[in-house]
Amino acid sequence: MHDALITWYHTHARDLPWRSTDCTPWGVLVSEIMLQQTPVPRVEPVWHEWMRRWPAPADLAAEEPGEAIRAWGRLGYPRRALRLHAAAQAIVSRHDGTVPQSYDELLALPGVGDYTAAAVASFAFGARHAVLDTNVRRVLARAFSGTRYPANSTTAAERRLAEELLPTDDTAPVWSVALMELGALVCTARAPRCGACPIAAECTWRLSGFPDHDGPAPRGQAWAGTDRQVRGRLMAVLRDSTGPVPKPVLDAVWPDAVQRERALDGLVADGLVEPLDEELYRLPTSPSS
DNA sequence: GACTCGTGGTT
DNA sequence: TAACCAAGAGT
Numbered sequence: 001m002h003d004a005l006i007t008w009y010h011t012h013a014r015d016l017p018w019r020s021t022d023c024t025p026w027g028v029l030v031s032e033i034m035l036q037q038t039p040v041p042r043v044e045p046v047w048h049e050w051m052r053r054w055p056a057p058a059d060l061a062a063e064e065p066g067e068a069i070r071a072w073g074r075l076g077y078p079r080r081a082l083r084l085h086a087a088a089q090a091i092v093s094r095h096d097g098t099v100p101q102s103y104d105e106l107l108a109l110p111g112v113g114d115y116t117a118a119a120v121a122s123f124a125f126g127a128r129h130a131v132l133d134t135n136v137r138r139v140l141a142r143a144f145s146g147t148r149y150p151a152n153s154t155t156a157a158e159r160r161l162a163e164e165l166l167p168t169d170d171t172a173p174v175w176s177v178a179l180m181e182l183g184a185l186v187c188t189a190r191a192p193r194c195g196a197c198p199i200a201a202e203c204t205w206r207l208s209g210f211p212d213h214d215g216p217a218p219r220g221q222a223w224a225g226t227d228r229q230v231r232g233r234l235m236a237v238l239r240d241s242t243g244p245v246p247k248p249v250l251d252a253v254w255p256d257a258v259q260r261e262r263a264l265d266g267l268v269a270d271g272l273v274e275p276l277d278e279e280l281y282r283l284p285t286s287p288s289s
Numbered sequence: 290g291a292c293t294c295g296t297g298g299t300t
Numbered sequence: 301t302a303a304c305c306a307a308g309a310g311t
Binding site: 037221228231 | 293294297
């Protein structure tokens with residue numbers, strides 16, 4: 001199975017810039033943060049722009065946090081931009097400007113959780129770590145557990161399985177990225193293309209006749225009318241403005257004053273917005289300026 | 290564990 | 301077309 005999957009990967013993998021052999025660990029880290037819950041096609045152009053502007057952690061660390069948020073554009077979840085900026089500063093202060101290699105040191109960076117720490121340690125430094133993202137979890141659920149979807153949250157059994165499957169030699173990283181790529185291109189959530197799957201012959205879910213998902217349906221992501229929508233509109237106005245924004249301009253984005261104020265207060269509490277006074281708001285600047 | 294947090298393409 | 305979904309993290 002390992003050989004079949006890795007061979008498939010070398011033939012079918014997308015040519016993504018952060019997979020290039022000359023991509024720096026910083027480039028890998030930036031890509032992994034951007035790819036958290038955001039599809040590849042939207043990340044790619046923004047990633048190129050970030051690498052051009054801030055080719056090393058120190059370059060971003062010296063920048064205003066608001067500029068990171070602005071350059072984040074419409075990737076979504078702008079807290080990630082703020083945390084990536086904070087991670088760059090932590091890399092400068094704790095690691096002399098060099099992205100750390102160990103899983104534990106990566107995990108300690110802002111915005112870096114288990115997945116991202118394992119991915120960077122593995123893909124940027126060749127370390128041996130089980131990489132469990134939504135793609136890998138779905139592939140393992142189908143191939144080994146015979147279920148259409150994995151559990152709602154990662155289980156100890158999943159982690160054990162992923163580590164058992166992980167090659168003990170230096171092919172561990174390519175095995176992990178191949179599993180991810182298979183989940184992204186073939187073993188997709190909605191309509192898997194089993195005819196193109198290199199491990200279809202061994203897939204428990206397929207061999208069992210594609211049984212339906214029986215567990216609880218995952219909660220939908222409500223959007224219309226939520227605070228997230230209001231936050232999104234407020235951030236869009238601030239991002240697209242070159243300077244501070246008068247309160248009445250922000251007020252225009254949402255009719256319900258109670259919800260609007262709650263959303264704005266939340267953004268300020270999150271550090272995504274900086275109030276200059278009661279009537280003027282802007283993207284955050286560094287404490288010294 | 291349950292919830293929150295953006296955005297836009299796909300079905 | 302409304303619903304689904306996408307390389308998660310933090311609380």
